[in-house]
Amino acid sequence: MNNCYLDAEAVITFFRMTGRKHIFITGSRGSGKSHLVNNMLKHMSDSFNLLQSHRTDTPQVVIKSNLVADNKEFVIGVPRTSGINPASKGNNMTITESGFINCAIPAIDTHLDTTPEKLFIIDELGYLESSCIQFQKAVEKLLDNSHVLAVIRKQSTEFLNRICNRKDVLVIDIDSTFEPISCIIMASGMSERFGSNKLIADFNGRSLFENAVSISHFAGFGETLAVTRHDEVVHICEDKNIHFLRHDMPYRNEMVRLGVTRILSDNASSGNPRPQGILFLPSDQPLITKTSLQLLCLTFLYYGDKICRLSYNENAGSPCIFPAGYYDELLNLPEKKGGGFLTKKYPAQVVLVPVRDEYELYDIDTPDDITRLLKYLG
Structure with a gap:
């Protein structure tokens, strides 16, 4: 599966929120690591230096840098002529150390000697890079003295594991x-x-409920479930193959209980572990952006045990994510109460995740609200 859906602005904002010094992007081959990095650079005003490797048609692996010989390419790997292992996942290359000695290491040294305040981009670090001790030492010196955005090949080597486990490094898989x-x-x-x-009212060419479904697609959730009492919503779910639960319960606590029970049951029956968190997405906030939703999810996964919710100017709103430690209480909320009961009960456990625009948190209660938001969209 190609996961280029990850939003570059959300990743950058999240990285800055963590206060980490370096960010590594990893993933399986073809998952879009370099694509994400390129999109991130479009959102960064900072100038940067670059060390980039790629496989040629020869095939060889070459490396180049804007700091060395006008981006001349230097060979760092050639195909093995014997002992090829089909299970080695791309490690069937022999290192050519001269490429590291004549390009990669001088690029790092020049960066540290002249512009250490700039961001240094490495695309990518992998098996060959892990095989050159001198280059390893140069990278660790770079991490100690500058800021690095790197693509990391998804494999286990002593070098890659060591730098990924540094406390000043944020790894995004x-x-x-x-x-x-x-x-x-x-x-x-x-x-x-x-x-x-209102769920079937038109907003910019589709129903509010369909807008909510589209927003849920901004992140590749493990499971998405619509909980409804309305025939019209059920028909949309059936038509668009959306997983849903229909009920006739009157109170919010019952809707929460039914939804959480179904999510946990689905995971148990499929043999999957229960989710780390459950996000409750309202159907009447049509302007939630991909950036904000993914930033909320990234923040939740970073903390793991905190309740995370979107906010504007410290004013909390929805959506909201509850970690597994609160599932039992979600299943036993007081009558007529929703998840907000728990955010008020445990305020110290709530992390507010800021949106850029207050309109993202506006919900629609009247037809005039739709008119107002459509005017905002222009």
């Missing part, structure tokens, strides 16, 4: 990034102030 989180789309509201079922 883009393979199934958000699968540990499940999503419940809340679609059971009675729309009392709206005058009709």
Whole structure:
């Protein structure tokens, strides 16, 4: 599966929020690591230096840098002529150390001697790089004295493991990034102030509920479940093959209980571990962005045991993610109460994740609200 869906701006914002010094992007071959890095650089105003390797048609692996010989390419790997192991996952290359000595190491030295304040990009670090001791020492000196954005090949070597485990390094694995989180789309509201079922009201060419489903696709959740009491929503789910749970319960606590019970049951029956967190997505906030939703999820996965929710100017809103430690309480909420009961009960356990635009947190209660948000969209 190609996971180029990861939002570059969300990753950059998350990285800065963590206060880490370096960020490594890893994932399986063809997962879009370099694609993500290139998109990240478009959002960065900082200038940078670059060390880049790639496989040629020869095939050889070559390396180049803007700091060395006008980007001249130097060979760092050639195909093995014997002892090829089909299970070696691309390690059937023999290192050519001269490429590291004449290009990679001088590039790092020049960067540290002239512009250590700049970001240094490495695309990529892998098996060959792990085989050159002098280059390893240069990289670790670079990490000690500058800022690095690197693509890391997804394999285990002593060198790669060592630098990935540094406390100043943030590692983003883009393979199934958000699968540990499940999503419940809340679609059971009675729309009392709206005058009709707002979930099927048109917003910019599709229903509010369909907008919510589209927002849920901003992250590749392990499971997404719509919880509803409305026939119209059920018909949309059936037509678009959306996993849903239909009920006739009157209160919010019952909707939460039913959704959480189904999510946990589905994971148990399929032999999967229960999700690390469950995100509750409202159906009436059509302007939630991909960047904000992914930033919320990245923040949750970073903390692991915190309740995370979107906010604007420290004013908390939705969506909200609850970690597994709160599932029992979600299943036993007081009558008519939703997840907000737990955020008020445990305020010290809540992490607020900022959105850029207050309109992302606006919910639609009346037809005038739709008119106002459409005017905002222009």
